[in-house]
Amino acid sequence: MSPATLDVALAWQGICEARRQNWDAAAALTLAAGQLRVWRGGAWQAEAPVTAEATALLDSLLPSSATSGRFVIAQLGQSLDGRIATITGASHYVTGEASRVHLHRLRALVDAVVIGAGTAFADDPQLTVRHVTGDNPVRVILDPNGRVPATSDVLQRGDAPTLHITRHPLPRETLGAHVESLVPDGAADLTPSALLDTLAARGLRRVLIEGGGQTVSRFLADGQLDRLHVVVAPLLIGSGRPAVSLAEIETLDAALRPPCRTFAMGDDTLFDLALRK
Ligand SMILES: NC(=O)c1ccc[n+]([C@@H]2O[C@H](COP(=O)([O-])OP(=O)(O)OC[C@H]3O[C@@H](n4cnc5c(N)ncnc54)[C@H](OP(=O)(O)O)[C@@H]3O)[C@@H](O)[C@H]2O)c1
Structure with a gap:
């Protein structure tokens, strides 16, 4: 047969x-x-x-799945003019349905999903796997200044274990039982490499940096990403929150030109960038 x-x-x-x-x-x-x-x-x-x-x-x-050891991937869904949200932080939705399924697949392939305080504050996302089969990753919220309210869904709903990394831990009784507060010792503890070491020490070796632009940019600038998935949607937002922002360069010789493959994703296009072999 x-x-x-x-x-x-x-x-x-x-x-x-x-x-x-x-x-x-x-x-x-x-x-x-x-x-x-x-x-x-x-x-x-x-x-x-x-x-x-x-x-x-x-x-x-x-x-992104046939790899050993530590593996870090970031993904951003952006407009043609490089925006991930409006200036007021509205991002639902920049990309289409197929791209959102892709994001859920990425979540299912990692141990932990990381977001910055700006995203937690603007979106209060669930960060769970709902569009495909798979397990929810541990949620990691980078919130050094304690901007994310205790009432946020992500700090209340027990869909997945959650690490709140902050210098201003919220009173234990105000948080869901699934939340653990981690207090960094100093600035060094908040570097992308130190954060990844902290996660790896907890067995969280496969990590998705889900946004926003500032958080992804910090991990990219620090050389911590193995791959970057940029999903470009055919719309112009005109102004708003930028996707990747790195230090200024003078000539294009200094631009990053990683090996890249593209895939159609509904009306969007996925750029799969291999930053490390
Ligand atoms: N289209 C998409 O794919 C997508 C994805 C995610 C989010 N979004 C949108 O993007 C917007 C938010 O993005 P954003 O770039 O403005 O902010 P963001 O990246 O979500 O958050 C940035 C903040 O996170 C904290 N942070 C991140 N990395 C850190 C580190 N290594 N060490 C210490 N603190 C760290 C800092 O908080 P402090 O400022 O408190 O120090 C930093 O200012 C929202 O509007 C959201 O809707 C879009």
């Missing part, structure tokens, strides 16, 4: 299985009910015909 077509459901199964493997060996592993051979780094070969949608899914996500 010839093997069934490899569709999106089977491709997603293979990607989730890849995320749970030990990729220290260089040999290919057989996943997705024997239909998919995957190599460390995300190269793959199928035993059966693969649908176009499943091919795009495997190409865009296996490089």
